[in-house]
Amino acid sequence: MAGSTPDPRIDELVARLTLAHKVRLLTGADFWSLHAEPAVGLRTVVVSDGPSGVRGAVWDERDPSLNLPSATALAATWDPEIAYRYGVAAAHEAHRKGVGVVLGPTINLHRSPLGGRHFEAYSEDPLLTAEIAEAFVRGLQDHGVAACPKHYVANDFETDRFTASVEVSEQALHELYLAPFERAVVDAGAWSVMSAYNAVGGTTMTEHPLLTEPLKGTWGFDGVVISDWTAVRSLASAAAGQDVVMPGPDGPWGDALVAAVEAGEIPVDVVDDKVRRILVLAARLGALDGFDPAVPAAAAAQAAESSDDEATVGTDPADIALAREAETRGIVLVRNDGVLPLGTPTSPAPATIAVLGQSALRPRTQGGGSATVVPVSTVSPLDGLRAALPDATVTYATGALVHDGVLPFALDDVRDPETGAPGVRTRFLAADGGVVLDEVRRATDLMWLGNAPAAHTFELLTDYTATESGPIELGWAVIGSTTLEVDGEVVLTAELPVDPEDLGAALMAPPSATVRVDVEAGRTYRLRWTHPLTGIPSMPDGAELAAVLGFTAGWRPVVESTDALIAEAVEVARTADVAIVVVGTNEKVESEGFDRSDLRLPGRQDDLVAAVAAVNPRTVVVVNSGSPVVMPWRDDVAAVLLTWFGGQEYGHALADVLTGAAEPGGRLPTTWPKTEADVPVLDVTPHDGLVRYDEGIHVGYRAWLRAGTEPAYPFGFGLGYTTWSYDAVRVMDAGVHSGAVAASGSVRVSVDVTNTGERTGRQVVQVYLSRESLTVDRPLRWLAGSAVVTAEPGQTKTAEVLVRARAFQHWDSEAHAWTAEPGRFTLIVGRDATDTALDAVVIR
Helix, strand or coil: CCCCCCCHHHHHHHHHCCHHHHHHCCECCCCCEECCEHHHCECCEEEEECCCCCCCCCCCCCCCCCCCCCHHHHHHCCCHHHHHHHHHHHHHHHHHCCCCEEECCECCCCCCCCCCCHHHCCCCCHHHHHHHHHHHHHHHHCCCCEECCECECCCCCCCCCCCCEEECCHHHHHHHHCHHHHHHHHHCCCCEEEECCCEECCEEHHHCHHHHHHHHCCCCCCCEEEECCCCCCCHHHHHCCCCEECCCCCCCCHHHHHHHHHCCCCCHHHHHHHHHHHHHHHHHHCCECCCCCCCHHHHHHHHHHCCCCHHHCCCCHHHHHHHHHHHHHHCEEEEECCCCCCCECCECCCCEEEEECHHHHCCCCCCECCCCCCCCCCCCHHHHHHHHCCCCEEEEECCCCCCCCCEECCHHHEECCCCCCECEEEEEECCCCCEEEEEEECCCEEEEECCCCCCCEEEEEEEEECCCCEEEEEEEECCEEEEEEECCEEEEEEEECCCHHHHHHHHHCCCEEEEEEEECCCCEEEEEEEEECCCCCECCCCCECCCEEEEEEEEECCCCCHHHHHHHHHHHHHCCCEEEEEEECCCCCCECCCCCCCCCCCCCHHHHHHHHHHHCCCEEEEEECCCCCCCCCHHHCCEEEECCCCCCCHHHHHHHHHHCCCCCCCCCCCCECCCHHHCCCCCCCCECCEEECCCCCCCCHHHHHHHCCCCCECCCCCECCCCEEEEEEEEEECCCCECCCCCCCCEEEEEEEEECCCCCEEEEEEEEEECCCCCCCCCCCEEEEEEEEEECCCCEEEEEEEECHHHHEEEECCCCEEEECCCEEEEEEECCCCCCCEEEEEEC
């Protein structure tokens, strides 16, 4: 699908523009949009973050977004059909918000579980990543919204991502890291691609030859290469395959590029090609006069968005239902001694349930960073269980703290001092005290990303009514100096500095400060924060963060004794019919901008699980993390569910699985270790500016198999509420006859599986390849294809798995090309990367 027939009308439009007008189009108009150009009928195109929801041009609770489950949850479904519908839901949101380009999917690999943005990417395997990415891109673009797969390429870490260079073999680069982008471009026909911050082989990606070959050459990409924000550092990128600098309106091209073209240093054809690509993108989106959009329905959707019809406002209920369904399909059951599901024909639902853990009340429905959206509401595990089991007595205890910084205030507890309406009053003030912007906001975790007004001071005021008597920690999270007043008295002034090298991380997860204050239940306190906006910090590459402010006004509980919290939870759990402990990570563990320091759960959550399991043998642990954590208690509890960041319907989806209303349909998209020391590829920290991918093609389960180390749970693993037998496998070419196939051909694998249990179930049939070779570096086994089947009790179904020719090929670094090594391949059918239920031989 990559590439399209050139339209001579586009060339005519390019020829109409002066050099200055052309160059103007190559840098963003502002933080989130591309320039309009009335002279050729080009209208503004808005881009938006959105791998797991579409935020739009503002980060604002007054313009909420659908909060879909994290990318790891989506990949755990192993289901392109769900991924396609996920992309469709994102397209609906994009139209509703007037967005033309969604900056996603994120298709970097899970090279190491320490990767800070692990939750936002799909898998450790390039094929699974490619399958999900292709479906997501199609779902978006079939509905008239451009996808922008990112971050091209090898941005599989966050530490020093602006400056670090990746050293990777040509074989690994093509077989692993470029492979998902190839599918997104060649097969799905992505209309744009985002270039990464990092360098590869010493050349920063916005200047890298890889933007030209294979992207615009072999793959035939005719879309727009958009930079990651502030990733373009020099004029050299203009001579490369980079097309658009973001954000705008300032950047390193502009007048400098005009001068370089006029001096003959950069051919005007290079600029014309970039402009042509922008116009093609706009035409596809229906943003170029005289051109029909690529998808006719897109025009109608955009017209509906601009209407005043109340029915067009808000997220589609069907998309909210999809958020719930996608999460249930992605939840992975890795241990179950029979305690789940809660309530069967032979085992009634429990009468008393202990729900424990701070994440049960305040779960993470999404990871931190630019992927964050603001949903209308979220459903917690506690709320979901109470709704699903209304006749049960559900008792909650905190047990252990998860969140490290301040928590935003509940909207019911804060009111605007002037109107008395729920919320807080925010003001941007000039140096003379004049008001630049005065707004009432309905949240206290606030972000202005590119739209903060130029001002001297930021002020936040609210009337806070305490719900309980006793001590509380009041504070804030922001970079820089801030003062907090309570009823006109200064209670804390603090400066929260940050190293310039860590500025990106601090913006997404800023440091916090708190002060202990004694409050009385029912009493209202006037709170005022003042934060000077002088001295805008700069990113490591020198880019200033003008018009950017992230500020959270909040609180956190005073904990006199962590032992007391655990003891309280133990007493609640001791007499309950079942104990459900929800554990997870926090915003300082998994977020854009920094990598993880270890794989442990924060706080004393491991101690909580161990203590509860010691008094209640029917303990179910729910892990609310976007990426692997070590679980030293995993063999001591009755059941373990890995639930990722579950989106706004998380609590309902979890309750569906716990009660058996839905099958826990997920399979692991990445390996989960027993201990951190077991992980064969772990390091994400640059050394002397380099991140060395010395493991080559042996990443994820491939590395585990080569090391011979047993993980806690292997890639592809997952249990259900029924059992299966694998009965037979047949291998044919992509045509009609069986037997040997040509070296260039794909094969079709048919696998008969039978549901041998008592419930309807879902199974992911996985096909791997293996072969010994003395001349080619290969994994011991690699994923070649998969298919999802659903069967009723006693029913046999046939899973049809297409194994593409590429699965048999390897990258020849001497010939710089794909090649197929002749000989015998073993085809292995199994339930996960270590299973060998069935096998067959294919002669290539």
